[in-house]
Amino acid sequence: MVRQKVRAQTVALGFGLVDQTKIVTAASELARNTLDYGGGGSVTLEVLESDQRVGLSLKFTDQGAGIANIELALQNGYTTGGGLGLGLGGAKRLMHEFEITSEVGKGTCVTTVRWRQQS
Amino acid sequence: MERIPILQMGQFLLVTIQVDMHDRLALALQDDLTNRIVKTSASGVLIDISSLEIVDSFIGRVLGNIATVSQLLGAETVVVGMQPAIAITLVELGLSLSGVRTAANVDTGMRLLQTVLGVPFHGGLNANP
Amino acid sequence: MSLSSTSKIADLLEKNETELLRNWLTELEASGLRRDDLMRSTELNQQCHEFLRMFRSAAQHENFSDVQAPEWGSVRQLLTDISRDRAQQGFTPSEVATFIFSLKKPLFDQLKRELAQQNDLLIDSIWTVTDVLDQLGLWTTEVFQQTREKVILRQQQELLELSTPVVKLWEGILALPMIGTLDSARTQVVMETLLQQIVETGSQVVVIDITGVPTVDTLVAQYLLKTVEAARLMGTDCIISGIRPQIAQTIVHLGLDLSGVITKATLADAFAIALKKRQLTIVSKASQSV
Numbered sequence: 001m002v003r004q005k006v007r008a009q010t011v012a013l014g015f016g017l018v019d020q021t022k023i024v025t026a027a028s029e030l031a032r033n034t035l036d037y038g039g040g041g042s043v044t045l046e047v048l049e050s051d052q053r054v055g056l057s058l059k060f061t062d063q064g065a066g067i068a069n070i071e072l073a074l075q076n077g078y079t080t081g082g083g084l085g086l087g088l089g090g091a092k093r094l095m096h097e098f099e100i101t102s103e104v105g106k107g108t109c110v111t112t113v114r115w116r117q118q119s
Numbered sequence: 120m121e122r123i124p125i126l127q128m129g130q131f132l133l134v135t136i137q138v139d140m141h142d143r144l145a146l147a148l149q150d151d152l153t154n155r156i157v158k159t160s161a162s163g164v165l166i167d168i169s170s171l172e173i174v175d176s177f178i179g180r181v182l183g184n185i186a187t188v189s190q191l192l193g194a195e196t197v198v199v200g201m202q203p204a205i206a207i208t209l210v211e212l213g214l215s216l217s218g219v220r221t222a223a224n225v226d227t228g229m230r231l232l233q234t235v236l237g238v239p240f241h242g243g244l245n246a247n248p
Numbered sequence: 249m250s251l252s253s254t255s256k257i258a259d260l261l262e263k264n265e266t267e268l269l270r271n272w273l274t275e276l277e278a279s280g281l282r283r284d285d286l287m288r289s290t291e292l293n294q295q296c297h298e299f300l301r302m303f304r305s306a307a308q309h310e311n312f313s314d315v316q317a318p319e320w321g322s323v324r325q326l327l328t329d330i331s332r333d334r335a336q337q338g339f340t341p342s343e344v345a346t347f348i349f350s351l352k353k354p355l356f357d358q359l360k361r362e363l364a365q366q367n368d369l370l371i372d373s374i375w376t377v378t379d380v381l382d383q384l385g386l387w388t389t390e391v392f393q394q395t396r397e398k399v400i401l402r403q404q405q406e407l408l409e410l411s412t413p414v415v416k417l418w419e420g421i422l423a424l425p426m427i428g429t430l431d432s433a434r435t436q437v438v439m440e441t442l443l444q445q446i447v448e449t450g451s452q453v454v455v456i457d458i459t460g461v462p463t464v465d466t467l468v469a470q471y472l473l474k475t476v477e478a479a480r481l482m483g484t485d486c487i488i489s490g491i492r493p494q495i496a497q498t499i500v501h502l503g504l505d506l507s508g509v510i511t512k513a514t515l516a517d518a519f520a521i522a523l524k525k526r527q528l529t530i531v532s533k534a535s536q537s538v
Contacts, residue, residue, distance in 0.1 A: 003139065003173065018440055019172055022211065032142070034138075039136040043195035076213050086176040090212035117433075123415050199483060203443030206478035222483035223450055231483075 002031040002043055006058065009045050013054055015116055021116050023056060030060045030110055033036060033087055037080075038062025038108055055096070055115040063090040063107040070100055123148045125155050129165040131232060132156065132194075137170045146183040152185055155167070156192045163232040164189050167225055168201025179214040186219045195235050196220065199228035253372035254310040256363070264358055271294055271354035273277045279350050287337055294346075295330055302326055312380040315387065324387060332392040341392045347522040348385040350380065412438045414445040422451045422533060423515070427460030435471040442475065446484050453478055453522040457491030457515045469504045476509050486510070489518035 006027040010020040027043075034041040041062030048055040067073045074092060079085035088110075092098040097113040123144065126133040132155055134148065152164065166182065168174065174182070186196040197220045209216070220235070222228035261268070267385075273296060302323045309319040316324075327348070334344045357379050363370040417423045424442050446454060456463070456472065464472075476486040489512045490500075499506060512518040523530065 001139075001141070007172070016208055016440075017170050018204040018436075021202075021208045024173050025175045025208045025212065028173060028177075032173070032175075032177060084176050084180050084214070090176055093211050093213065094208065117436075198481075201482045203440065203447060203478070203482065206443060206481040207439060207474075209481060210474045210477045218480060221481055223446075223452065224483075227450075227452065227483060 002027050005045065006056075009047070011058060013047065013056060013116060015056070015114075019114065019117065022094040023058075026094040026112065026114075027058055029087040029091040030058065030112070032055075033059045033108075033110075034062045034064075035084075036063030041107070048115075053115050055113050057111065059112075059115045060110045061107065062109075066104040066106055066108055067100075067102040068104050070102060074100075122151060125151060127155075127159055127161070130159075130161055131165060132159065132161045133165045133167070133231070135167040135170075140171065140174075140176055140178050145178050148167065149188070150182050153188055153192070156189055156194050161194050162236055163234065164194050164196040165225060165228050166196065166198045167200050167228075168198060168205075169224070171205070174201075174205050174209060176212060176214055177208060179212075179216060183218055185217055186216075192244075193221055195232055197222050197228040197231055202226055253369055253376050254307075254312055256373055257312070257359075257376060258304075258307040260355075260358055260362060261300070261485070265304060268351075268354055269296055269300055271357065272300075272351050275350045275353055276347070279346055287334075290449055295326075299323070299326060299330075307392040312376045313446065315380060315383040320346050323384065327384060327388050328391045332395045335363055335392050335395040341389050344388050344392050345385040348381055348388060352381055355381075371497045412441055414442055416449060416451075417519060417528070418523070418528070419456065420450070420452045420526050421455070421519070422446065422449060422453070423455045423457060423519075425457045425515075426462065429462060430468045430471065435468070439471070439475050439478065443478055443482065446479060446482060451484060453485050453487065453490055453525050455487045455515065455518040455522055457490040457518070458488065458495070459492070459515070461495075462488075464478065464491075464495045464498055466502055466504065469499060469502070470503055473506070473509065487512060487518040489513070 005080050007020060007024050010023050015023065031043065034043070039062065041060060041064070044059040044061075046057040046059070048057050072078050074084070075087045076089050077085040088100075091110075091112065094112040095112040095114045099110075099111045100108065121138070121144065123134060123136055123138070126135075132152065134152065136148075138144070155161070156164065164185070166185070168182075171178075182198055186198075189196045198216070199222045201221065220231060222231045275294065276292065276296070302501065303324075304398075306323050309317075311317055330347070331344050343427065356374055359370060359373050359377070363373065371503050412424070412426070415423050415425070422442075422445060424438070430438075442456075445451070456474075457477065461468070467531060472488060476488070479486045487505070487510045491511055491513060510518075510521060512521060
């Protein structure tokens with residue numbers, strides 16, 4: 001499952017426990033969206049390294065129905081599937097960078113990054 | 120399918136979640152608990168999540184639902200032992216579980232239930248004259 | 249043309265190393281960079297010698313336009329070490345950069361002598377040397393800055409740990425006296441420390457005292473609310489104390505809702521509430537005996 005993979009990767013990168021939990025939770029939210037609304041898709045984990053910092057990037061892609069109004073979808077409490085409507089917006093708050101592209105009828109792609117706290 | 124065991128202690132039900140909760144397991148727990156409350160006419164439910172590694176919005180919602188449903192059936196729910204990292208994450212997520220009572224561990228959770236329900240305290244260790 | 253200027257420089261470095269070194273040291277001395285109070289002259293000699301040696305071998309590749317290229321790796325490493333040492337020894341950044349820049353004059357002198365008859369080549373060579381030495385000089389400044397930044401970062405972290413103590417007031421009652429301005433990085437650390445302490449001490453009540461916080465803006469208030477919220481999820485009650493009159497007014501002005509939180513003006517008031525929550529009372533001995 002996605003959670004274990006992401007967890008293992010965050011541990012390997014030396015993220016703190018709180019950061020680990022945030023990333024895994026965000027991954028769990030996004031993976032659920034991919035499954036429930038996108039009809040399944042793929043997840044790509046990528047380690048980002050620059051001079052100053054290390055981060056983990058998660059990319060979720062699906063070929064589902066797509067999102068007509070992204071702004072609305074990111075709002076708290078907005079849902080089309082009977083959930084709490086916290087998944088997408090919540091995941092965004094848990095991460096540092098968040099990018100979403102979607103085309104109705106073609107699918108959705110969410111890329112999100114969290115950087116490690118400098119030690 | 121695997122299920123999370125529900126223990127009965129007097130008029131309370133105790134659930135200790137020790138596995139990674141996936142969505143179906145959480146829904147099964149909600150059903151099982153509801154049935155058990157009716158069958159045992161329990162007045163309190165303790166859910167220990169101290170070994171749970173993440174709580175996302177789905178599991179959070181299930182916990183909230185359990186609390187609401189049990190209340191309808193006459194039982195109070197207390198969620199105990201939430202880890203700091205999870206608490207921070209849930210708040211950041213925007214999920215405050217406002218309808219759910221919380222306690223630090225099973226012991227304080229039990230005491231909270233007794234206070235809320237007005238049941239005399241009869242824990243051997245802490246019995247005060 | 250450009251190719252021959254680079255090969256000329258490489259050639260010149262090869263031939264006249266000893267003379268260059270001597271002139272460079274004189275130049276350094278003239279520019280007042282020999283700080284005998286901060287480092288020994290033998291050390292400086294050693295460093296100059298080392299630099300020329302590596303500069304020469306890097307020059308063999310005849311790539312003077314990009315010092316970030318791999319063949320300049322050992323030169324950069326040497327400069328990194330020198331710059332870092334000097335940052336710690338107390339040199340200023342310009343003194344460190346002058347170390348490199350002062351090599352220009354001796355090099356130009358030699359080029360002038362060697363290429364007296366070939367004006368175009370001379371200008372070309374001088375340009376190449378200027379370019380590469382400027383790049384290397386900037387590199388030392390960059391490293392210098394990085395070293396300083398690391399020091400600042402370390403101090404910040406130390407300050408952070410110093411300024412966020414979690415203290416135990418009573419069995420089951422914790423206090424967090426917050427001092428100074430809160431930013432998002434600090435708030436996260438404070439929040440995590442507090443929640444961790446709650447678990448470790450099994451406390452049921454926490455008093456967050458903000459007497460030492462000069463201003464409360466929307467962000468700080470939001471953070472406070474989040475902490476209270478997270479603590480509640482863990483089964484712990486939070487009381488916020490030390491809200492000064494002007495802060496109370498700011499909160500009203502900003503339209504923030506702190507209604508879900510117990511707030512008290514002083515730490516003493518908050519402590520009284522905390523004791524009450526734990527069903528404890530403080531009784532004066534005098535009144536007891538009456």
